[in-house]
Amino acid sequence: xxASMPTIKVPPVLRAETGGQSEVVVDGGSxxxxxxxxxxxxxxxxxxxxxxxxxxxxxxNVYLNDEDVRVLDGLETSVAEGDTVVxxxxxxxx
Numbered sequence: 001x002x003a004s005m006p007t008i009k010v011p012p013v014l015r016a017e018t019g020g021q022s023e024v025v026v027d028g029g030s031x032x033x034x035x036x037x038x039x040x041x042x043x044x045x046x047x048x049x050x051x052x053x054x055x056x057x058x059x060x061n062v063y064l065n066d067e068d069v070r071v072l073d074g075l076e077t078s079v080a081e082g083d084t085v086v087x088x089x090x091x092x093x094x
Contacts, residue, residue, distance in 0.1 A: 006034055006083040013089055017044030031064060032056075032075030034085055048089070061088040 008024045018024055019042075026041065028034035035056070039046035051057055062069045063086040069077045079085065 004029060004079055004081045004083070006079040006081070006085050008034060008038055009084060009086040011087055011089055014045050014048055014087065017048070018042045028079060030075065031062060031069050031077045031079060031085060034079055035062070035075070035087075049087070059090040061090055062086070063088065 005025050005027055008026055010018050010022055010024055012022075015022060018038075024038060024042070026034050026037045028037050035049055039049055049057060049060055056062065056075060064072060064077055064079060065084055066086075069075070
């Protein structure tokens with residue numbers, strides 16, 4: 001059985017880093033693996049997504065099939081073929 005290939009929905013703020021693509025299919029078995037693989041493939045996204053310690057940045061919300069991964073298993077949440085991972089950077093208030 002091949003590894004799962006979920007689709008990541010890339011927000012407009014990160015599309016410059018993914019060559020303008022709004023959706024990217026990335027290999028991985030968990031939300032964390034998928035996001036780390038995205039960061040390796042499109043290195044410009046790494047600092048946007050992860051802190052220097054490798055944790056998800058506080059201001060980045062990640063959803064798996066419309067569910068906030070924070071209420072699931074966080075970066076350990078399993079993903080499967082056909083799943084959609086949505087990255088939503090929180091907008092800073094002012």
